[in-house]
Amino acid sequence: MKQFLSFVKKEFFHIWRDRRTMFILLGMPVVQIVIFGFALTNEVKNESIAILDQSKDAAANRLIGEISASHYFNIAAVLHNPDEIEKTFQTNKAKLILVLPSSFGDDLKHLNTAQVQLIADASDPNTATTLINYATAIITDYQQQLDATAQMPYQIKTQVRMLYNPQLKGAYSFVPGVMAMVLMLVCTMMTAITIVREKETGTMEIMLVSPIQPMKIVVAKAIPYLLLSVINIISILLLSVFVLDVPVNGSLVLLIGESILFIITCLSFGLLISSITDSQQTAMFISLMGMFLPTIMLSGFMFPIENMPLPLRVISNIVPSRWFYEIVLAVMIKGLGISSVWKQTLILTGMTLFLITLAVKKFKIRLE
Amino acid sequence: MRTLRFLLQKEFRQIFRDPGILRVIFMMPAIQLLVLPWAADYEVKNINLAVVDNDRSDYAQKLVSKIIASGYFKLDKYTTSYTDALHEIENNNADIILQIPPSFEKDLIKESSSSLFMAVNAINGAKAGLGSSYLQTIIRNFNENILLKWVQFPRFNMQTRIDVTYSNWFNPHMNYKFFMVPGIMVILVTMVGSFLAAMNIVKEKEIGTIEQINVTPIKKYHFILGKLIPFWLLGLVILSIGLTIAYVAYGIIPVGSYFTIYVFAAIYLLAVLGLGLLVSTYCSTQQQAMLTAFFMMMIFVLLSGLYTSISSMPEWAQWITKFNPVSYFIQVMRMVVLKGSTLADISKNIFIVLGFAFALNLWAVLSYRKRV
Numbered sequence: 001m002k003q004f005l006s007f008v009k010k011e012f013f014h015i016w017r018d019r020r021t022m023f024i025l026l027g028m029p030v031v032q033i034v035i036f037g038f039a040l041t042n043e044v045k046n047e048s049i050a051i052l053d054q055s056k057d058a059a060a061n062r063l064i065g066e067i068s069a070s071h072y073f074n075i076a077a078v079l080h081n082p083d084e085i086e087k088t089f090q091t092n093k094a095k096l097i098l099v100l101p102s103s104f105g106d107d108l109k110h111l112n113t114a115q116v117q118l119i120a121d122a123s124d125p126n127t128a129t130t131l132i133n134y135a136t137a138i139i140t141d142y143q144q145q146l147d148a149t150a151q152m153p154y155q156i157k158t159q160v161r162m163l164y165n166p167q168l169k170g171a172y173s174f175v176p177g178v179m180a181m182v183l184m185l186v187c188t189m190m191t192a193i194t195i196v197r198e199k200e201t202g203t204m205e206i207m208l209v210s211p212i213q214p215m216k217i218v219v220a221k222a223i224p225y226l227l228l229s230v231i232n233i234i235s236i237l238l239l240s241v242f243v244l245d246v247p248v249n250g251s252l253v254l255l256i257g258e259s260i261l262f263i264i265t266c267l268s269f270g271l272l273i274s275s276i277t278d279s280q281q282t283a284m285f286i287s288l289m290g291m292f293l294p295t296i297m298l299s300g301f302m303f304p305i306e307n308m309p310l311p312l313r314v315i316s317n318i319v320p321s322r323w324f325y326e327i328v329l330a331v332m333i334k335g336l337g338i339s340s341v342w343k344q345t346l347i348l349t350g351m352t353l354f355l356i357t358l359a360v361k362k363f364k365i366r367l368e
Numbered sequence: 369m370r371t372l373r374f375l376l377q378k379e380f381r382q383i384f385r386d387p388g389i390l391r392v393i394f395m396m397p398a399i400q401l402l403v404l405p406w407a408a409d410y411e412v413k414n415i416n417l418a419v420v421d422n423d424r425s426d427y428a429q430k431l432v433s434k435i436i437a438s439g440y441f442k443l444d445k446y447t448t449s450y451t452d453a454l455h456e457i458e459n460n461n462a463d464i465i466l467q468i469p470p471s472f473e474k475d476l477i478k479e480s481s482s483s484l485f486m487a488v489n490a491i492n493g494a495k496a497g498l499g500s501s502y503l504q505t506i507i508r509n510f511n512e513n514i515l516l517k518w519v520q521f522p523r524f525n526m527q528t529r530i531d532v533t534y535s536n537w538f539n540p541h542m543n544y545k546f547f548m549v550p551g552i553m554v555i556l557v558t559m560v561g562s563f564l565a566a567m568n569i570v571k572e573k574e575i576g577t578i579e580q581i582n583v584t585p586i587k588k589y590h591f592i593l594g595k596l597i598p599f600w601l602l603g604l605v606i607l608s609i610g611l612t613i614a615y616v617a618y619g620i621i622p623v624g625s626y627f628t629i630y631v632f633a634a635i636y637l638l639a640v641l642g643l644g645l646l647v648s649t650y651c652s653t654q655q656q657a658m659l660t661a662f663f664m665m666m667i668f669v670l671l672s673g674l675y676t677s678i679s680s681m682p683e684w685a686q687w688i689t690k691f692n693p694v695s696y697f698i699q700v701m702r703m704v705v706l707k708g709s710t711l712a713d714i715s716k717n718i719f720i721v722l723g724f725a726f727a728l729n730l731w732a733v734l735s736y737r738k739r740v
Contacts, residue, residue, distance in 0.1 A: 018655075018656065020651075020660070021659055024660065024663050028663060028666075031666075031667065035670050035671065036670070038685065039670070039671060039682060040670060040675065040681070044677070044680055045679075046680070047677070047679055087713075089537060089538065089707055090703065090707045090708065090709040090710075090713050091709065091713045092699065092703060113530070113531065114530050114531070115530070115531045115532075115533065116530060116532055116533075117533050117534065118532060118534035119535050119537055120536050120537065121537060122536030122539040122540065123538045123539050123546065123547055123702055123706040123707060124547050124702075125542035125543070125544055127677050128539075128542070129498065129542070130497070130498065132534050135532075139532055140532075143530045156481075156482050156483070156484060156507060156510070156511045156514075157482070157483045157484070158483070158484045158486055158503075158507055159483060159484070159485050159486065160486045160487075160488060160500050160504070161485070161486065161488070162488050162490035162496055163487050163489055163490055164489065164490055164491050165490035165491050165496070172491045172493070173491050173492050190655075193655050193658075197653075197655065280655065280658075281567065281571075281654065284654075285391075289395075289399070293399075297408070298407060304495065306414055306416075307413065307414065308406060308407055309406055312403070312407055329491060333491055340458060340459070
């Protein structure tokens with residue numbers, strides 16, 4: 001036991017004395033939470049719109065006023081000629097162009113109907129759809145103002161309630177994703193690389209000839225990273241509760257317990273990688289390809305799984321972080337208990353056992 | 369000049385004799401470009417709908433079948449209990465609950481006004497927003513049809529109406545892949561430039577071969593050029609592979625000219641290589657270099673506008689994107705590939721990236737020491 005503890009101590013020194021690496025490891029979740037929480041939003045605001053007003057009458061002016069008053073749009077340019085439309089898009093000056101025909105005010109006054117055209121830069125399809133929806137809503141509002149007195153018969157009113165995330169904040173889906181990503185990075189990639197580094201520099205040989213059992217060497221390597229990950233989880237949770245206002249709705253104990261289960265999954269994957277590679281670059285490459293990319297792509301936190309073609313949906317089932325992400329969403333955001341995540345927990349446990357068995361089997365106590 | 373030639377020869381041999389690097393160079397574009405665009409599909413479709421129909425009237429049925437017929441929604445559950453439907457949302461089987469109250473049809477016809485209730489799983493804000501607005505559009509449409517059936521409008525319109533027509537330019541089929549593929553190519557080129565270059569130099573440090581170079585008469589700029597040129601070429605090769613895959617797999621042919629893309633990429637690579645060089649001068653182990661490069665790349669990619677639009681970011685984040693070379697290239701790539709922008713249109717971006725290239729390389733060269 002004493003031997004083991006001194007090995008753990010040695011690993012701590014490794015991390016502690018490389019201040020820059022430690023700083024990045026502990027700072028990474030903070031930066032990610034801040035970026036994801038504040039900078040990455042799907043909501044549309046202050047998008048630049050250009051106006052091609054061919055009528056220049058009072059009605060058109062009022063409509064333009066309505067648009068510039070909304071916080072969704074920011075009038076970036078006023079065009080005078082239809083030929084300018086293409087150039088405006090090509091130089092990224094505006095994402096939406098509102099075209100008012102020359103008879104806009106007249107039509108409105110005499111015929112009670114007028115036409116407007118919206119042209120969107122659909123190179124970003126979702127933004128284009130959203131912008132068109134918002135602009136249409138503003139125009140409809142304006143139209144209702146024009147005849148506020150008329151009451152239409154047979155109206156269906158729709159009430160909408162946004163569950164779990166009434167302000168439609170992006171943070172709600174990102175926080176669980178960031179947790180998965182950081183744990184993966186610290187546990188899988190860093191663990192694999194430290195062990196392989198001992199191989200590469202030859203110090204592994206020294207350790208293997210010491211009286212301690214080889215398996216304990218590896219476990220000793222994993223323990224500091226486990227601790228580091230727990231610290232990271234705590235800092236992510238604190239940040240999300242106090243800075244992002246994303247509450248922990250379910251049981252905290254369950255959440256931490258599930259996270260530790262996932263940490264062990266990642267660590268065993270890291271161990272597996274370290275025992276089948278012998279250069280740091282390969283280890284890094286395998287953990288990037290095998291763990292990190294699938295986490296970002298297939299766990300469902302950046303990209304919706306239900307939109308993917310069938311093969312990718314099938315593959316996503318073997319990505320551990322997908323299940324962890326579902327668990328965190330259910331426990332943290334939806335506030336559900338173990339009864340709704342037992343299936344995911346079971347799958348994750350099974351994967352962990354499989355990875356550990358494989359890693360132990362592949363672990364070589366002899367050098368080549 | 370001769371020294372440089374030998375150095376280049378050495379670097380190329382080193383690259384081509386390392387199967388790991390070659391694998392990265394050819395696998396990365398293939399995997400990222402062939403898999404990522406399929407995964408990164410933000411198009412909102414297949415919204416699962418749970419209907420709580422407490423009315424079971426003719427109109428309620430008609431409304432539901434109209435919603436399903438729109439193609440955006442899939443009926444997940446048709447029930448009479450809200451608890452059941454909520455359970456579907458908790459289990460991720462449904463995204464939206466539409467509740468039709470008991471007297472929906474009666475109220476509509478007798479009271480001339482009726483209400484519907486919608487509960488949206490808003491954890492994914494974007495999907496919730498778009499999904500609920502699709503649903504509302506369909507309901508409004510349904511409403512108008514009823515109105516037309518019951519009300520005989522006079523020939524002259526009593527109500528003021530503004531008809532909105534819209535058109536989507538540059539990507540009329542709203543294909544999300546056209547949006548993602550050019551962006552992913554930028555990420556590829558950036559990864560090769562910064563990661564591989566930084567790791568390559570730091571490896572020489574870690575295994576000690578840099579000392580051998582330091583004791584030779586090779587000049588500082590020889591060494592740096594010898595490292596930069598191979599990766600600069602490699603970056604352009606990756607870009608070409610990327611463009612080929614984009615054409616073969618997705619049929620994406622730039623509307624603008626290839627020349628414009630390559631001109632910008634050539635300048636951009638200088639900036640990114642400068643960044644890689646800078647990382648390498650401040651790191652002494654590959655682990656450090658990898659982590660530092662990874663950390664920077666993460667910030668750069670997230671704040672590049674690849675996934676979310678820059679103009680909706682808060683002020684401070686927009687300010688950071690101004691110092692992010694990746695965001696300039698992504699802009700340019702999308703402008704040239706989708707909209708056919710010319711060199712003149714992107715001249716501002718060219719000058720900014722040229723500035724980056726100059727500043728980063730100067731910094732890197734100044735801080736590189738021919739000492740251990």
